[in-house]
Amino acid sequence: MDSEIRLVVDGTPHSLSVDTRTTLLDALRERLQVTSPKKGCDHGQCGTCTVLLEGRRHLTCLALAVAHDGAEIVTAAGLCHGEGEEQGDLHPMQESFLEHDGYQCGYCTPGQVCSAVGMLEEARQGHPSYVTGDLTADVDLDDAEIRERMSGNLCRCGAYPGILAAVRQAAGR
Amino acid sequence: MRTLAYRRPTSAEEAVELMASNPGAKFMAGGSNLVDHLKLGVASPELVVDVSALPLDVVEECEGEDGHLLRIGANVRNSDLAAHPVVRSRFAVVARALLAGASGQIRNQATTAGNLLQRTRCVYFQDVTTPCNKREPGSGCSALDGYGRYNAILGASPECVTTHPSDLAVGLAAVDATVVVLGVDGERRVPLEDLHRLPGEHPEADTTLAPTDLITAVELPMSHPDTVSTYSKVRDRASFAFALVSVAATLRLDGGTVDEVRIAWGGVAHKPWRAHVAETALVGGRLDEDAVRAAVDDELDVATTSAETAFKVAMVRNATTMTLLRLAEEAAR
Numbered sequence A: 001m002d003s004e005i006r007l008v009v010d011g012t013p014h015s016l017s018v019d020t021r022t023t024l025l026d027a028l029r030e031r032l033q034v035t036s037p038k039k040g041c042d043h044g045q046c047g048t049c050t051v052l053l054e055g056r057r058h059l060t061c062l063a064l065a066v067a068h069d070g071a072e073i074v075t076a077a078g079l080c081h082g083e084g085e086e087q088g089d090l091h092p093m094q095e096s097f098l099e100h101d102g103y104q105c106g107y108c109t110p111g112q113v114c115s116a117v118g119m120l121e122e123a124r125q126g127h128p129s130y131v132t133g134d135l136t137a138d139v140d141l142d143d144a145e146i147r148e149r150m151s152g153n154l155c156r157c158g159a160y161p162g163i164l165a166a167v168r169q170a171a172g173r
Numbered sequence B: 001m002r003t004l005a006y007r008r009p010t011s012a013e014e015a016v017e018l019m020a021s022n023p024g025a026k027f028m029a030g031g032s033n034l035v036d037h038l039k040l041g042v043a044s045p046e047l048v049v050d051v052s053a054l055p056l057d058v059v060e061e062c063e064g065e066d067g068h069l070l071r072i073g074a075n076v077r078n079s080d081l082a083a084h085p086v087v088r089s090r091f092a093v094v095a096r097a098l099l100a101g102a103s104g105q106i107r108n109q110a111t112t113a114g115n116l117l118q119r120t121r122c123v124y125f126q127d128v129t130t131p132c133n134k135r136e137p138g139s140g141c142s143a144l145d146g147y148g149r150y151n152a153i154l155g156a157s158p159e160c161v162t163t164h165p166s167d168l169a170v171g172l173a174a175v176d177a178t179v180v181v182l183g184v185d186g187e188r189r190v191p192l193e194d195l196h197r198l199p200g201e202h203p204e205a206d207t208t209l210a211p212t213d214l215i216t217a218v219e220l221p222m223s224h225p226d227t228v229s230t231y232s233k234v235r236d237r238a239s240f241a242f243a244l245v246s247v248a249a250t251l252r253l254d255g256g257t258v259d260e261v262r263i264a265w266g267g268v269a270h271k272p273w274r275a276h277v278a279e280t281a282l283v284g285g286r287l288d289e290d291a292v293r294a295a296v297d298d299e300l301d302v303a304t305t306s307a308e309t310a311f312k313v314a315m316v317r318n319a320t321t322m323t324l325l326r327l328a329e330e331a332a333r
Helices: A024-031 A092-099 A109-124 A143-149 A160-170 B012-020 B034-040 B078-083 B085-090 B092-100 B104-109 B112-116 B167-173 B276-282 B289-302 B311-332
Strands: A002-009 A012-019 A051-053 A056-058 A072-074 B005-007 B026-028 B047-050 B059-064 B067-073 B178-183 B186-191 B214-221 B228-234 B245-254 B257-266
Touching (some): A002 A024, A012 A024, A051 A109, A056 A109, A056 B104, A092 A109, A092 A160, A109 A143, A109 B104, A143 A160, B012 B178, B012 B214, B059 B085, B067 B085, B078 B085, B078 B092, B085 B092, B092 B167, B092 B228, B092 B245, B112 B214, B167 B228, B167 B245, B167 B257, B228 B311, B245 B311, B257 B276, B257 B311, B276 B289, B289 B311
Parallel strands (some): A002 A072, B005 B047
Antiparallel strands (some): A002 A012, A051 A056, A051 A072, B059 B067, B178 B186, B228 B245
16 A cells, blocks of 8 residues: 655655555665665664654654654754755764764764764753653763663664764763 | 555544454554564554554643542653653652663654553564464463563463563553543543453453553552652663563652552563552561562562573562662652
8 A cells, every 4th residue: 555755854855655564764765765874673673773853863664654744854964064065064973973983884873873963952851861860850961871872772893982972072071 | 564554543533433443453653563563574454543643642730530640641752751840750660660661762752552552572472483372372382481581470371471561561550550541432441550461361462451442641640749769670781671670669658667658560470560469568567678578578479480580589579679778768868
C-alpha cells in the first residue's frame, strides 16, 4: 500500500510516494539520496540513524515514514549553516568533533553529532537524566551526565574519549 | 515485512472502532517497539492504527473521585514525562524509572501507553526461528532450558518464564497508578497492578486488556508531601540495557517507624511485581538492614530459580535494601 507524503529535509521540501512499510531511514537514504544518517543495527540499538525530527533527536530506523508525513528533519549534513560564499560552514558541534578527533571510521559520527546537538537542547530545557542527583536542580553537564545522555549512540571504534571532549567543549565547559 | 495498511484516526472512539472492525490490527503510537517487531516478523498485522496524532499528550493535575491526582495522557513522550516539574518533584520514582529506560532518542519517541504495552525482550520471543509460547502459542518455551539470565523468578509458569521489560510500569506500580481505558463498551479504569498478567497457560496475553482497548491516560494519586521515592536498576552495563533486577520504592516515615512503604520489582516476573508481603512486614517497624532483608525474604518465599537465575534472589535482596536505606536517609532529612 502506497502513501503520498511530504518531508522537509535540511530545508528542502520533498513529496514522495512510499510503501507503508518504508522506514524514515530508508525513505531518506534510498528514496531521497540523503545519506547523512547511516544504517547501523537497523533495530534502534546503535543510534547512527539519529536525526533532529521537529527539533528533537530521533531514530529513523524505528519510524515508519508514513507516520511522519509533513515532518521537518535536520540531518548532520544539514547542520552546516550559511549561504552563498559561507555555505558549508560547520556547526560548532562539528567543529568540535574535528578538533577533538571525535571519530575514527566516521560511520557513527552523523548520529553522534545530531544526538549531541539534540542532547544539549534537552539539557538547556532542564531535562534530567538517570545520573542526575537532584531531579529538581539545574542541569550541570559534567562528564557523567554527558556519557549517560549520549549512551544511545554506540561507536565500535571506541572514539568515546574524543566524542566526550568534543561534546564537553560544545556545551561550553 | 508483510504488506500492511495504515490508518490514522482522529478520535479515540474512531481508533477503537477501527480495531473492532479489523481483527488482527495493531495500535501504534511512538512505534519504537512495533516497527522493530514488523522487521523481525514477530508481528505481522494487516492494518496499523496509528494513534500518535490523537490529542492525548497533556499532563495535568485534576480532581478525581478519590482526591487530587496527576493525569498523564497516553501519548505523552517518555522524555517529556520525566522532565515534567510535578513528576520530578512529587513522583521521583516515576521520573527515575523513565530515565532508566532506553536512550535519549527512544525516550523522545516512546509514549506513556506504548511503554506499558511494550513486549518482552526474551531473545526467543524475538527470534522467529525458535519455539516461543508467547509468540506462537503451543510451540513451546525455548527459554526454560536456554539462555535464562533475564528469566522470571516469581509467578512464572512452565509455559513461559519471561519478564516484562518496562521500567515505567514498575515505577507506576509503586505509586498505585490507574490506567484509563476506552473499549467498545466505553471508558473504564484498571489499576496498574491489574493491567499486566502472569503467564499461566496463556503467555501470549501480556495484559488483561482486549485487543480493541485503547489506553487513553494514566492517573497517579497525588503523593503525600512527606513521601520520598526512587528507582534503582541493576543491569549488565551502566546504561541503555534492560533490567536484570529493578526496585521501585516509596517511603514515608513517622519518627523512626515506617508509616507507609510501597515496593515494586522489575526483571523478576511477567508483570511488575508489587511486593505486598514485604510491605506488610515493614509497616509499623523500624527501617533497618535486618528488617528489610527479612521482609524481602518473606516475599521471595514463593520464588523459583534455575541455575541461570539463582543470582537474582541476592540481587533483589541487596538492591531493595540499598534502595530503602537510602530513602530512609532522605526521609529523615
